[in-house]
Amino acid sequence: MKYELYYWPEIQGRGEYVRLALEEAGAAYVDVARGPRGTSAMMKMMDGHKGTPPFAPPFLKAGKLVIGQTANILLFLGARHALAPKTEGGRLWVHQLQLTITDLVVEIHDTHHPLGPSLYYEDQKPPAKKRTADFWSERVPKYLGYFEQILADSGGTYVTGRRLTYVDLSLFQIVDGLRYAFPKRMKAFETDIPSLVGLHERIAARPNIKAYLASERRIPFNEQGIFRRYRELDG
C-alpha cells in the first residue's frame, strides 16, 4: 500500500511535518497534489469524502482511512513506523509535545497574519510588526526554552532519549523555518538553544532526511507558507 498525502503543492506548510516523517520512515507515498490534476483531486476528497471529510489539508489516505490534522497523522504514522514510543505514557507524551509544536506553528503564522488568514499580509503590516515583536520577546523564549530544557534533560540524542520520534523531525523543521524567516533574530537567539541547534544538525545528517532535503521533493521555503521572510519583521 502506498500512502497518499494531500497538501497544497507549492508550500512546505503544515504538510512538511508529515513529509519529514514519511521520508525518515522510508515509506512509500505519493504527494498527490503535486502531480497532474492533483489539486482538484484534493478538493474532490475534501468535498466528497462522505461522512468524514477533512476540514483542511494536510490529510493522509492510508488504505481505507483518511486522516486529517497534522498531529493526528503523526500519531498514526508514529505507531506504524516506530517514530514514537510504544507505551501509552510515551505515546501520549510525544503527542502532547507535537500539539505544543502545533500551537507554536499557529503563532508563527500569526506573526504575518495577526488580523486573520483571510486578509493579505500587505493589508496588515503594522499589526504584523507588533505581533512579531511580542512573538520574539515573549513567545519564542517560552516555547523554544521549553523544548531546549526537555532536550537538555533527556540525556540522549533525541527528545525522548536515544530513539528518534516524529517530534524531533518537527523540531528540526521549526529551527529550519525560523532560520529562513528571521535570519537576524534567529542568529542572535541560537546561543540560548544549543541543544536544539545540535538536534537540527543531527536530523539534517540522517541519510533519509539528507537525501530528501537535497531532492526536488523538498519544496523551497517561500512567502506563501508558514515561515515567510519579510525583512521588515526581522528586527
Add this chain to the structure above:
Amino acid sequence: MKYELYYWPEIQGRGEYVRLALEEAGAAYVDVARGPRGTSAMMKMMDGHKGTPPFAPPFLKAGKLVIGQTANILLFLGARHALAPKTEGGRLWVHQLQLTITDLVVEIHDTHHPLGPSLYYEDQKPPAKKRTADFWSERVPKYLGYFEQILADSGGTYVTGRRLTYVDLSLFQIVDGLRYAFPKRMKAFETDIPSLVGLHERIAARPNIKAYLASERRIPFNEQGIFRRYRELDG
C-alpha cells in the same frame, strides 16, 4: 483512583472541555487549582515534573501519568470512559474533529488578542475589531458550517451517530461560549446551524451535564477566558 485536573481556577478556558468530559463520565476528580493553595501546586507540577513537564494548563494527573494538551487529555479519557469510538478509524476521526475545534478555539481567542497573548485587550482594540469582523464573515461560517454538515449527515443524535463522544461535549461548549461572547451575532447566525443548536440542547439536558451546569463547579463565563463579551466586538 481520583483524577487530578490542573487548570486556572477562575476561568472555563481550555480546561472546560476536560471538565465536561469528566462530568459526563461521572469520573472522580479534583479540580486541584480551585482548592486551597491549588495554583501553587499547579505551578510546582509545571516546573518540577521531571522529564515530562506540561507546557501549559490544562493537564491531568491519572495515576502516574501526567497528560497535557486538551485534545490529548480527551484522547486519553475518551478511550477510558467510552466517550470515543473503539475502532482505530473512529478514534482518529473523533480526535481529528477535536483538533479542528482546538484550531477554532485559538481563532476565538485571537478575536480579542490579535496582537498576541502577552498584551492586554485594552491595548489592541482596533485590530481586535478587524479580526473579529473577519472571524464572523469568513471563519465562523467555515468552521460551524463544517460541523453542521457532519452532524446533519450523521443520521443520528450525535456527531458519530447514536453514541455520544467528547466532540459533542466540546461543540456544546463552542455554541454556549459564542452565545455568551457574541449574543447579537450568534443569534443572527443560529438559523444557519439548526443541527448544532439541537445538539447544544440535547447535551445540556443530559443528567450529568445538567447537574454540572447548575453546580458551583461550573465557573461562569467572564472576561478573562476564551469567550469574552465585549460589546464593541459584537457587531
